[in-house]
Amino acid sequence: MSAPPKVYTIPAGIAFADALAAGVMAQAGDPLTLAATTILLPTRRAVRAMTDAFLRVNDGKALLLPRLLALADIDGDFDGLGADDIPAAIDPLERRLILAQLVMHRPGAFSVAPDQAIRLADALADLIDETESEQIDFAGLANLAPETFAEHWQKTIEFLAIVTENWPAILASRGAIDPARRRVLALTACAEAWKTGPPEGPMIAAGFIAADPALADFIGTVAHLPLGSVVLPGLDRDLDNEAWDAVEPTHPQWGLKTLLTRIGVARDDVQLWAAVPHAAVDALAPRRRLLSAALLPAETTAAWPGLRIDPTACGGLARVDCQTIGDEAEIIALAMRQALETPQRTAALVTPDRNLARRVAAALQRWGIAVDDSAGQPLGETPVGVWLTLVAEAAVEGFAPRPLLALLKHPYAAAGASPATTRRRVRTLERLVLRGPRPAAGLDGLCLALDQIPAERFIEEEDDKEAIRHWLVDLAARTAPLTGLFRTGTIGLADLLIRHAEVAEALADTPEEAGGLRLWRGDDGVAAADLFARLAGPAGDNLPDIKIDRYPAILSVLMEGIIVRPLYGAHPRLAIWGLIEARLQSADLTILGGLNEGTWPPLPGDEPWMSRPMRASFGLPPLEARIGAAVQDFALAAARPEVLMTRATRVDGAPSVPARFLSRLETLLAASKLEIPKHNAASWRAWAEDMDRPADFVPWLRPDPRPPYSVRPRRLSVTAIETWRRDPYAHYARRILRLKPLDPLDADPSASERGQFVHDALDQFIQRNMRTLPDDALNDLIRAGHMAFADAIGHPAVAAFWWPRFERVAAWFIDFERARRRGGAFPIATEIKGVLTVETAGADFVLEATADRIDRLPDGRLAIIDYKTGKPPAPKSVSEGAAPQLPLEAVIAEHGKFPGIAAASVGELAYLRLSGGTVPGEFLPALGREAPEPAIADAWDKLVALIDLFDDPAMPYRSTARGIDYDHLARVQEWMLGA
Secondary structure, eight states: OOOOOOEEEEOTTSOHHHHHHHHHHHHHOSHHHHHTOEEEESSHHHHHHHHHHHHHHTTTOOOOOOEEEETTOTTSSOOSSSOTTSOEEOOHHHHHHHHHHHHHTOOGGGOOOHHHHHHHHHHHHHHHHHHHHTTOOGGGGGGSOGGGSOHHHHHHHHHHHHHHHHHHHHHHHTTEEOHHHHHHHHHHHHHHHHHHSOOSSOEEEEOOSOOOHHHHHHHHHHHHSTTEEEEEEOOOOSSOHHHHHTOOTTSTTHHHHHHHHHHTOOGGGOEEOTTSOHHHHHHHHHHHHHHHHHTOOGGGGGGGGGOOOOGGGGTTEEEEEESSHHHHHHHHHHHHHHHTTSTTOOEEEEOSOHHHHHHHHHHHGGGTOOOEETTOEEGGGSHHHHHHHHHHHHHHTTTOHHHHHHHHTSTTOOTTSOHHHHHHHHHHHIIIIIBSBOOSSHHHHHHHHHHTSOGGGOOOTTOOHHHHHHHHHHHHHHHHHHHHHTTSSEEOHHHHHHHHHHHHHHHHOOSSSOHHHHHHSSHHHHHHHHHHHHHTTGGGGGSOOEEGGGHHHHHHHHHHTOEEOOSSOOOSSEEEEOHHHHTSOOOSEEEEOOOBTBBTTBOOOOOSSOOHHHHHHHTOOOTHHHHHHHHHHHHHHHTSSSEEEEEESEETTEEOOBOHHHHHHHHHHHHTTOOOOOTTHHHHHHHHHHTTSOSOOOOOOOOOOOOOGGGSOSEEEHHHHHHHHHOHHHHIIIIISOOOOOOOBTBOOOHHHHHHHHHHHHHHHHHHTSSOOOTTHHHHHHHHHHHHTTTTTTSHHIIIIIHHHHHHHHHHHHHHHHHHHHTTOEEEEEEEEEEEEEOOSSSOEEEEEEEEEEEEOTTSOEEEEEEESSOOOOHHHHHTTSSOHHHHHHHHHHTTOSTTOOOOOEEEEEEEEOOOSSSOOEEEETTTTSOHHHHHHHHHHHHHHHHHHHTSTTOOOOOOSOOSTTTTTTTHHHHHHTO
16 A cells, blocks of 8 residues: 655745755755656756766765656666566667658658658657657547647648658567657656555655656655655745636646656645745745745736735845847857856856847857756767768869858868968969859869969968969869769668768878777767768668759758767866756856747747647647746746846847746836845846947047058049049058958859959950941841850849840940941040050150040040940039049040040040830930030149149048948948047
8 A cells, every 4th residue: 555645845036956955965865865766857957957966965975876867868867667678769860761751751742852851850759748748649649639730730641641650660670669759658657566566665656747647646646656756846835726727738736746647746745845944035025925926826816916015025126138149149158157256156157048048158259168968969069960961062062162161161171281371272263263153163174273373462472373283273173072972862771871971081181090089089070070970871771862962951950959068178167058947946146048038048949740639639638838948947047046137128129028927027016116126237247248349449530541652553544533522531541551351252143243244245246346337237246245255144033134124225226336337427446445644744655544434426536435234424413523533534535645636626525324214225425415515624623733632642542431432441330430
């Protein structure tokens, strides 16, 4: 006959692990009894927390610990649950891939790519485990009345029925069962065995806030053992019976209520754990009552107006609302850093927001602090995981500029040289080859592009052109095992992984160390090596041959499910906990971060395999129960003596909504004219800002460099004169410092290149037809266009947009040309270079120009015409000298400095606007209705004055904030603010 159940609780706010350890030691009385005690805990993290707690309670002295077992890991060190005769659980990776294969073979419109299938397989595995844990028979799928659901769900039910009918046979063929099934069988077998033969030593189940039926029965069995007991965290004994009866799935006590119901224990029969100090319980009682009232079930909140909140309930609470998640991370890191100023003081961040956790960990690196993040890091986000992904992406994309640079700039990239040498070579390759239009495909294409670069452009003494070429050839050899495979359409995963690892190692080689030793030795390297080894073995055979272009996505999703946790090196007094890890642990300062709706609690979302009505009909717990568990985690953490609550008012640029329990707290406190203290919020924000604010700030002055006369340019084009006048600093940066903007990576052909293509086509056409036009003039111009566009016509943007525009331009241009020649004007030169020497007080100044086209007008005068595929300057800009190109070309023409064209007056300055749009082309007089002579004379006078002005060494090249490409070098935003 079983003993009366013994169920205890440790109130919220009390350090659960420490109180449990103190009580167990007090009950044991002597070391041998303590060693004979078994404590059953939810997770391995809880086991670690209890180990630390026993050491704290014993003042760090050595002792024989109780047996600490995690019920989440029956296959680990748990051999006392009757699991010896139960079949082994199927390997999780093998199950993922088998289920993924089944999902991929789903008929009709439901077929998906392998990476998407793996994600759906993960959700299907979760559904199978949840169904097994809840002890529901999949035969119940037939009772879901699929005709009442949408067609999509009907097809899904049919698929689930097929899978679940055949899944047991698949498992049986491998001599295995589902992990959840094995856990249920083991717990049930152990519970039955203990009912007839109870363990000899004390048995304690502790730390559970919810339980599925098998676990609840097992916990109930422990509670009824002669030496058994159950210790629950944070059971709310302040709720009245009406509120307790109204507890619903979203309430924090839902899991505990369900657990107590399943084990047959009334809430009033749950006792206080003996080791809990009554003084601590009383001291924290106002906070617990505040949280209990704030989280009342919705139908009982009518009691709020009559509640009187004890003002001491807010003692130890603080709240900071930050503008962004970045600000929130900085403030949390600062609070954790401040905690270290007090000896032995501990601090912990509790948050479900992994982005926030990573930011805080990074911010703590400012002080060289490595913090223990209990959630770890997905393998794909570790250095080794990122490296493996980059290798795969670069190979799949044919080592195109962007993925190639990302790969070669990774810290592991060495390719047989030292990392420093590789970085230097990558910079040279990027500057000379990778920026601008994409070179031919592959590393061979890079070699061809490299051959076109003049040797004098290689400025690194260590890396001449030949050294870079040899390096590219070596890279091609090291990547050959993968590039050879990627020429095929599909391939087996095992073969692909072996070649992938081979290339990843070869690219990580250094003269001092083999790439394999560099990659596979750390925590992330060991995890990656294990994944590759298992995928290259029998587990990988469960996935059919895959398309090459899907491989990086498949690898990424496979790495998502693997969490890497550092084994050592974290700070002993700071930690970052997930919600589950925080349930049993405590710190002197508890920081609750990410308190926004949708983050904490997270939105329950939707399941891909069952809708909410389907789950309810099938008998699965409602998804809203996950909200209740998250709110319980908040209640447990917020009840601790010193708590800092933080949230960001904007997340990813969008306004955020405070977490529901935070809003409830505010509303309840406001009724009693109280609030969570925010008096330090401004200080926290100010301190965070001060960390990056310099002690003194001197505004940057407008730059006005005064280079010596000897380096000031004496030869310029007419287009450079325009820049010189508009923004002298941009002229200084380009012509004296010789700084040129970098082209974008893997650039599409630019607008300037389009203009050049059109110029080249028109030049070829006019050169062939200077005096008369052929009958097939349009076809002749189109042929010239094909020749001009030849190198770029294969680019999608050029073929889809530029070429059709050119065809419209060509048709308009032929009509224009015929009409112009009928009027007596005809071209006499195209793309002609002219040079004019300007005599000044100093050394001679040379002005040069390349005129797009010069025509002879019927009266013998000249016309200077410029082709524009973009918008030409306004007549006012030309007449006032802001756009002096055409007037200065006219000056050169009037001086007879265009070869083969005698000096003559210029009677026309014009632009041909060749947009190819709705209006394909326009003839636009550059000066409108004004005669050109005054503008030409004015341009000459202003040029001479400009040369004389800057011949004075004291004349600065001052920034006017109109240089565009060089404004950032002039730090325009800084000096303009102070102007």
